[in-house]
């Protein structure tokens with residue numbers, strides 16, 4: 001298992017390119033299952049989760065070709081497709097559940113393993129099942145698999161009104177994809193509004209889907225008989241951008257994030273500004289300048305456009321070495337404070353009470369060996385290492401590789417002293 005070795009204390013300066021969004025590329029690769037024609041995706045990030053999704057759809061019979069120079073991926077689901085997602089592939093990536101909606105919509109049946117993924121809570125898929133059932137699917141859970149087919153007498157999914165109990169990102173994406181080929185109108189109430197959903201909707205529209213209201217909590221889809229191929233560029237990764245912003249805020253420095261979308265990160269940028277960093281939307285990106293010790297900021301994670309749960313660990317690492325105290329409330333996942341014990345090993349002062357973490361800022365972290373526990377937690381630990389006194393070794397970097405495109409080489413180009421130890 002690879003590790004990252006970081007010698008802290010260097011400011012970050014320069015230019016960093018932001019890659020395409022993991023959480024847009026994954027549903028968009030699944031959306032390719034909706035058509036027999038070729039789809040070209042641009043700006044697909046090089047990540048372990050994307051490689052897993054390639055494997056998952058290739059295993060179904062889909063042709064996937066990647067051009068590593070420019071992130072262009074060609075996908076063709078025109079051959080004989082086996083609508084199955086086996087446990088071995090699904091277990092490492094919860095987003096595999098995104099295959100369920102498109103497979104049911106195009107082939108009328110699917111067999112998809114129940115997901116594994118990050119250990120950040122129980123993360124059930126009950127809403128996915130309830131919503132697709134409302135669209136006419138019959139789904140049974142047997143031997144760890146969701147076995148889905150169309151209800152009796154149906155030849156395709158049926159439009160429906162779906163109001164989920166909570167806002168779910170991949171749930172909204174599954175329903176959106178399924179609804180494009182359903183008969184009649186589907187209304188999604190309580191839909192998630194994340195920019196990745198808007199990006200998926202734009203891709204589906206380019207494939208011939210009829211969608212209105214994406215980007216709001218009320219999405220309307222008029223089903224069509226078939227979708228065609230398209231060329232689509234994956235939106236920039238707001239979480240990668242937010243991670244670099246927190247890293248620079250913590251280390252100090254002056255960095256331009258090219259392709260970064262400030263309009264997708266307003267909640268995080270507002271907190272960084274209150275903390276004392278200068279963050280500006282510039283032509284083609286985001287610029288951050290930070291010097292001196294910042295002020296700790298309290299925040300609550302909520303659905304978009306609120307503060308993203310996927311930025312909680314990174315901002316917490318920044319808070320730990322800021323002045324004053326702050327509370328961080330995690331409202332989306334029940335077990336997303338696993339990085340806290342590791343940060344405490346580095347000298348942070350954090351008390352947890354249920355879903356609330358109370359942080360008292362300390363002058364600096366003190367380098368040690370720590371263990372990554374999930375994807376975004378790993379990014380928080382890397383930030384801690386960058387401002388640590390001495391050497392920090394982050395173990396189990398495979399979590400980071402799931403969702404960050406060449407993080408250590410991007411950080412090294414900005415001046416960080418960081419290297420991968422391959423074992």
Ligand code: UD1
Pocket residue numbers: 022023026094095121122123124125126127128129166167168169170171309310332333334
């Ligand atoms: C997506 C993102 C993930 C992010 C999360 C919240 C992808 C591939 N992943 O995950 O990076 O952290 O949104 O912004 O886009 N829930 C249920 N039943 C369900 C579905 C969800 O109880 O059927 C609960 C979850 O346990 C969680 C909450 O709803 O507490 C939100 O989860 P959801 O938005 O579905 O997260 P994901 O789509 O899995």
